[in-house]
Amino acid sequence: MSADSLLSFGRADTADVPQLVNLIHLCFAELAVLTPPSGAAGETLESISALLEKGAIFKALAGDQLVGCVVAEDKGAEIYIGRLAVRPDCRRQGIAGQLLAAAEDYARARGAARLTLNVRLVLSGNIRLFEGAGYRVTGQGSHPGFAVPTFHIMQKDLTFQGWSAVPCLCGSPIV
Numbered sequence: 001m002s003a004d005s006l007l008s009f010g011r012a013d014t015a016d017v018p019q020l021v022n023l024i025h026l027c028f029a030e031l032a033v034l035t036p037p038s039g040a041a042g043e044t045l046e047s048i049s050a051l052l053e054k055g056a057i058f059k060a061l062a063g064d065q066l067v068g069c070v071v072a073e074d075k076g077a078e079i080y081i082g083r084l085a086v087r088p089d090c091r092r093q094g095i096a097g098q099l100l101a102a103a104e105d106y107a108r109a110r111g112a113a114r115l116t117l118n119v120r121l122v123l124s125g126n127i128r129l130f131e132g133a134g135y136r137v138t139g140q141g142s143h144p145g146f147a148v149p150t151f152h153i154m155q156k157d158l159t160f161q162g163w164s165a166v167p168c169l170c171g172s173p174i175v
Contacts, residue, residue: 009098012057012069017048019066020057024048027085034120036143036150040083055079058102060086060095068095072103078155079107081117100133108158115156121149130154 012020021043028040051057051071060068068086072079081103086095107115118141119126127137135156140149 070099
């Protein structure tokens with residue numbers, strides 16, 4: 001993708017599902033070496049359609065080409081972020097950050113208190129991306145059959161209003 005390509009972002013719909021499946025397969029193919037393997041290779045038209053029913057999928061387009069997506073699954077008080085994918089030749093251009101921002105806007109509009117995601121321990125670049133977007137590690141988990149942690153649970157609190165909303169216990173305002 002060239003720097004002058006016009007990027008646009010929006011909400012995916014059922015007509016986008018075949019392209020979304022192809023994009024997810026392409027973007028997660030490099031993770032086939034992980035143990036356990038990523039579940040992204042198993043995504044189907046049906047599974048992505050089901051995710052659309054449970055929340056929203058946001059897409060990034062360069063012209064008319066799908067170059068990125070993220071799933072925002074509504075789970076009540078939280079929105080679960082999954083399948084963040086940016087085409088390899090379009091990475092490091094801010095697309096992932098804008099997709100995460102779209103998911104955050106969706107979560108706020110739904111009144112969710114937080115965003116939650118899981119990221120493999122070995123994917124340090126992904127961890128840095130999420131930390132840079134305001135996510136913090138809140139726990140770890142293990143895939144079935146593993147006795148040691150294999151992924152971080154990361155969350156972004158949407159209820160924090162900034163330091164000005166925190167009362168000072170010392171009697172003086174925080175400046």
